[in-house]
Amino acid sequence: MEIIPKWVEELTADALALCLLGPAYFFAFVYFVGPFASMDNPSDSHPANTIRIEFMCNMLLSQGDGLAYGEVLEETTRDYIEQWKIYASQSSASTPSTELTHYSIATQGIRTALREIMREAKRITRRRRYKPGSFQKDVPLLCENLANGIPPNEIMDDWTTGQPRIAEAEAILNAGWVYLISGDDRYAKLLGVSDPWTVTNKLFGLVSKGLEYAEIQRRWEKLT
Amino acid sequence: MTVLGSKRLKELIYHTENPAERLVVTPILDLNAQISDSSAAIDIRLGTKFIVPQKANVPHIDIGDKNFLDEFAQSVETIYVSYGGNLTLHPGHFVLGNSLEYFRFPPNLSGYVVTRSSWGRLGLVVATAIGIHPGFFGVLSLELSNSGEVPISVYPGLAIAQVFFHEVTAAPTDIRAPSAYLGATEVELSQLTPHEEIEKLKKLAR
Numbered sequence: 001m002e003i004i005p006k007w008v009e010e011l012t013a014d015a016l017a018l019c020l021l022g023p024a025y026f027f028a029f030v031y032f033v034g035p036f037a038s039m040d041n042p043s044d045s046h047p048a049n050t051i052r053i054e055f056m057c058n059m060l061l062s063q064g065d066g067l068a069y070g071e072v073l074e075e076t077t078r079d080y081i082e083q084w085k086i087y088a089s090q091s092s093a094s095t096p097s098t099e100l101t102h103y104s105i106a107t108q109g110i111r112t113a114l115r116e117i118m119r120e121a122k123r124i125t126r127r128r129r130y131k132p133g134s135f136q137k138d139v140p141l142l143c144e145n146l147a148n149g150i151p152p153n154e155i156m157d158d159w160t161t162g163q164p165r166i167a168e169a170e171a172i173l174n175a176g177w178v179y180l181i182s183g184d185d186r187y188a189k190l191l192g193v194s195d196p197w198t199v200t201n202k203l204f205g206l207v208s209k210g211l212e213y214a215e216i217q218r219r220w221e222k223l224t
Numbered sequence: 225m226t227v228l229g230s231k232r233l234k235e236l237i238y239h240t241e242n243p244a245e246r247l248v249v250t251p252i253l254d255l256n257a258q259i260s261d262s263s264a265a266i267d268i269r270l271g272t273k274f275i276v277p278q279k280a281n282v283p284h285i286d287i288g289d290k291n292f293l294d295e296f297a298q299s300v301e302t303i304y305v306s307y308g309g310n311l312t313l314h315p316g317h318f319v320l321g322n323s324l325e326y327f328r329f330p331p332n333l334s335g336y337v338v339t340r341s342s343w344g345r346l347g348l349v350v351a352t353a354i355g356i357h358p359g360f361f362g363v364l365s366l367e368l369s370n371s372g373e374v375p376i377s378v379y380p381g382l383a384i385a386q387v388f389f390h391e392v393t394a395a396p397t398d399i400r401a402p403s404a405y406l407g408a409t410e411v412e413l414s415q416l417t418p419h420e421e422i423e424k425l426k427k428l429a430r
Contacts, residue, residue, distance in 0.1 A: 148243040149361040149407060151326050154250060162238030190361070191407050205409035209326060209363075213251045216324075220253045 347372020
């Protein structure tokens with residue numbers, strides 16, 4: 001049976017991405033797979049998206065394991081994750097289907113491996129993990145940049161020094177998603193645009209610009 | 225008309241916590257070179273994306289034609305030139321580019337983009353639509369053309385123009401004027417739509 005090893009690969013990739021990028025990976029995942037109807041349908045290569053979502057929600061919200069973002073997330077963002085968790089845990093993928101017996105068996109099997117996958121991902125990434133403390137410190141400041149139409153490439157910890165520091169790529173990505181989910185409309189008002197599609201595209205452009213600038217600044221610093 | 229000096233520019237960029245009052249210019253890779261103590265402007269660098277009109281595909285530009293923007297968009301090529309690479313402008317050649325830097329102007333400042341004189345002396349014109357309104361945010365569009373008689377290579381990342389800043393008297397405290405180019409993060413084509421006004425002008429003639 002080749003299904004379970006492939007599913008373990010997928011879930012391990014999800015767990016590693018969450019460790020390295022923080023909630024941004026989860027937000028991007030649900031943003032891109034959310035509109036698809038086949039959330040509950042597994043395949044030979046991938047477990048159902050709802051299983052993956054539930055797994056990631058548990059990873060993000062679980063406490064006391066050094067990766068819990070639950071306590072550092074703003075209420076709106078935490079609610080967003082919790083709503084996805086409820087949706088995923090109540091999906092039909094969680095209840096065995098008589099038509100897809102082998103997938104149902106694989107789903108039950110994979111559930112027993114989730115804790116081990118989570119633990120292993122944390123062990124592998126322990127030196128490069130994007131920590132909740134970094135998230136808590138930087139993301140709210142970068143969200144303010146976005147709200148004011150400013151690329152999120154620099155963080156000014158103390159305005160009296162006038163010395164900004166370059167934002168980490170992980171912080172920039174998380175700020176982009178958190179701002180999008182927050183429902184804050186200051187950026188839309190600044191643009192004078194009410195169409196959500198246009199605002200989202202502009203926001204993606206601003207976040208991309210932040211990533212580009214931060215990378216240029218890092219490379220420039222190495223040269224000088 | 226007050227032109228802001230380097231000290232005031234640095235205060236507005238690096239020591240103004242309130243985002244509504246702050247001047248944002250980012251990234252400034254080399255502060256001392258781009259805002260030198262003796263200058264009253266910020267040097268800006270050339271970005272990496274360009275819109276190049278393909279002359280053979282455009283019979284002419286007629287802004288009275290309602291489809292002209294679509295047709296013009298199909299006749300241009302967007303190209304990316306990496307840092308260290310270059311783009312050659314032949315005499316008479318016109319290319320749209322943008323500043324590497326992203327700006328956000330507070331409501332009480334406006335600006336003007338001007339070609340750096342060293343480039344101008346080679347025949348390069350960097351900007352023709354040079355005014356920047358209070359409250360603008362985005363990358364600056366640069367209309368590059370070679371008015372000289374020999375080809376000129378331009379290099380993304382090199383300082384190519386400078387922006388002078390002026391205080392605006394009786395400025396509104398809050399500017400949210402919709403603009404087609406507001407929030408641009410890369411070079412954009414003209415969004416000129418003068419059809420209604422042309423129709424009005426036709427009626428004037430009757």
